[in-house]
Amino acid sequence: MKAIIYRDNGGTDVLQLLDRPVPAPGPGEVRVRIVVSGVNPTDWKTRSGATNPKQFDEVVPHLDGAGTIDAVGDGVDPGRVGQRVWVFMATAGRPTGTAAEFTVVPAEQAVPLPDAASFDLGASLGVPALTAHRALTVAEDGPQRLRPGALDGKVVLVAGGAGAVGHAAIQLARWAGATVISTISGPEKARLAAAAGAHHTVNYRDGDPAAAIRAIAPDGVDLVAEVALGANLALDLAVLRTRGTISTYANDGGKPVELDVRQNMMLNTRFQFLVLYTVGRQALTAAAEDVAAAVGAGALPVGAEHGLPLVRYPLERTADAHQAVQDGTVGKVLVDIT
Numbered sequence: 001m002k003a004i005i006y007r008d009n010g011g012t013d014v015l016q017l018l019d020r021p022v023p024a025p026g027p028g029e030v031r032v033r034i035v036v037s038g039v040n041p042t043d044w045k046t047r048s049g050a051t052n053p054k055q056f057d058e059v060v061p062h063l064d065g066a067g068t069i070d071a072v073g074d075g076v077d078p079g080r081v082g083q084r085v086w087v088f089m090a091t092a093g094r095p096t097g098t099a100a101e102f103t104v105v106p107a108e109q110a111v112p113l114p115d116a117a118s119f120d121l122g123a124s125l126g127v128p129a130l131t132a133h134r135a136l137t138v139a140e141d142g143p144q145r146l147r148p149g150a151l152d153g154k155v156v157l158v159a160g161g162a163g164a165v166g167h168a169a170i171q172l173a174r175w176a177g178a179t180v181i182s183t184i185s186g187p188e189k190a191r192l193a194a195a196a197g198a199h200h201t202v203n204y205r206d207g208d209p210a211a212a213i214r215a216i217a218p219d220g221v222d223l224v225a226e227v228a229l230g231a232n233l234a235l236d237l238a239v240l241r242t243r244g245t246i247s248t249y250a251n252d253g254g255k256p257v258e259l260d261v262r263q264n265m266m267l268n269t270r271f272q273f274l275v276l277y278t279v280g281r282q283a284l285t286a287a288a289e290d291v292a293a294a295v296g297a298g299a300l301p302v303g304a305e306h307g308l309p310l311v312r313y314p315l316e317r318t319a320d321a322h323q324a325v326q327d328g329t330v331g332k333v334l335v336d337i338t
Helices: 041-048 119-124 126-136 164-175 187-196 209-216 229-239 261-267 281-296 315-326
Strands: 002-005 016-019 029-039 064-072 084-087 102-106 110-112 155-159 179-184 200-203 221-226 240-248 270-273 310-314 332-336
Touching (some): 002 315, 029 084, 029 119, 041 315, 110 281, 126 221, 164 179, 179 209, 187 200, 310 315
Parallel strands (some): 155 221, 179 200, 221 240
Antiparallel strands (some): 029 064, 084 110
């Protein structure tokens, strides 16, 4: 099979396209013939060594993808062969990701993909959708699972609604019944956030964004899905209601975070920091089930008309795909495998 591999941490030049043996599924595993692979920021950060040192002599990158199960290991229902699936967390503790014609994952990490859902959608789920689900289900008085009506009466602020996680957070929050506000940096990103389903967009670079958000939510927002905590903390606290939650999954820009302890005591602020690698099996399973339900309901479409442009590369240009994500390309970067 054709596969992208790297043997050393480094820049995009460490990625190589090579022939590799087709892997065999072990007990409890499935083999998936990958059609589309999704690229996330964590993929290039892992490759570069920015987050963790390389664990294996050779790695096939990419956590997410979509394709068809073509073989199963012992203990897995043989009827799953031929099933269309989306794959998540393929390289979590394993060396075989989705940047290859075949990958092997635990059966529960290959989630059925409805016939009406494209492989592009399947490859765009994974890290972004599961992260968004976690961000929306950690409030003290909020739901632990998402479904229509679960967030009725809640106001959710999504920072960076034009990003992949922000896009999924807008869609999931709206599907669950929340009023969704997204902060954006300009008209084009406002258009994307609105296309994703945000009821309101606020340009954080213009005027008084806190006043604009308070005009929409006079009692404050219940929950913030945050991508740049250091840069946005003052605004978040200015609009957060008492006992509200700030869920942060990144700190884009790298600005240090400084907390006014008394201010947060008086607000009874809840901060939830999250990363999927250590979130735990129970949370991942719940998120995958709820995301699958949202997909089945048609609530998570992708593409420019739905607020998430798709940027495509062939397998042999995976290095360019990594560079595009690293450079902050707007939209979801995909690698076509077959």
